[in-house]
Amino acid sequence: MREYDAYLIDLDGTIYQGTKPIPAAKRFISKLQKANIPYLFVTNNSTKTPADVARNLSINHDIPTSSNQVYTSALATADYLAKAATPGHQTVYMIGEEGLKVSLSDADFNLIGDDRADYVVTGLDRQLTYAKLANATLAIQKGARFIATNADTNLPSERGMLPGAGTIVQALQTATNVKPTIIAKPSLPIMTGALSRLGNPQHPIMVGDNYHTDILAGINAKIDTLLVYSGVSTPEQIQKMLLKPTHSVQNLDEWEL
Structure with missing residues (x-):
């Protein structure tokens, strides 16, 4: 299996389910931190600031997060407009x-x-x-x-x-x-902006629970994808898709860095 040098990670359905933590997700982030692999939480939510998102992860889900580890669709929109x-x-x-x-x-x-x-x-x-x-x-x-x-x-x-x-x-x-x-997933601008924030890594991967947003976003950006069955998409749905995720797991405990 390829070693990935950066992770783009969805939030709702992947790291938590609404207000409910996903324990495997916390362990997954801890492994990334210990391995010093850079990652960025990428969310379609435009209503909250990165600081708000980071605070929620840190306080409510016990995942220490700084605002520069969060990339919202609002930030992606500002980045896109700044160039346009x-x-x-x-x-x-x-x-x-x-x-x-x-x-x-x-x-x-x-x-x-x-x-x-x-x-x-x-x-x-x-x-x-x-x-x-x-x-x-x-x-x-x-x-x-x-x-x-x-x-x-x-x-x-x-x-x-x-x-x-x-x-x-x-x-x-x-x-x-x-x-x-x-701007947001599955469209390309948010992925371009997120990868730029990570320094345009050579072998990034997109991680998420929703085929139609997270996985298609990775496919559109021509990077590998990891679908976790902890949220929206199901194995039965994925079987019907012509374009499959690169990898899939039942939960993030199954994933080896």
Whole structure:
């Protein structure tokens, strides 16, 4: 088996299940730490800052984590825009929450409250209003570039599967007939950004529980993948897929570095 020099690792379903820890995941991270193998937690969630995610891992899951070990779709969006934007064209109309706001502001984008923006950037927004949708729609119609942090249709919760950021994306796409550039897994921009943050390792691997986000993200980035059956995808589902993960395990205790 190839030795991997860096790991990109999903969170929900891989490291924990909602608020419930996955003990094998903690042991897996401990092995990476002891072997001094670099890793980065890569999440489609744009609502939390890396510091918030790191705090949750450290306090609630006993996995000591620093903010620079977390790469959110909000950070990936800011990195993508920083390369795409030209001087004098850095205004953003944002639909999203604190994680996205902080990432864009830290990257020196000017968040404005009307439809004169150069970019419309949307993530999950649990305070979504019609006025926000209207402003974003008008801005896109006037030529603003449409960027979506992620297109996840649902958000798992104790109550069930709630509407995700993808429902907002679909509303704007319906209103404007414009398809957005999507940043998060399984799209390529988040993987390009994450690999860059790790120094573009020679033999990285993507680890996750969801074939349609994590594993396809690795396949799209042309890197090896490890599917763990602790979350979304099942062996029966994977049998039907034309493109298979490079490796699969029932739990992360089975994985040898």
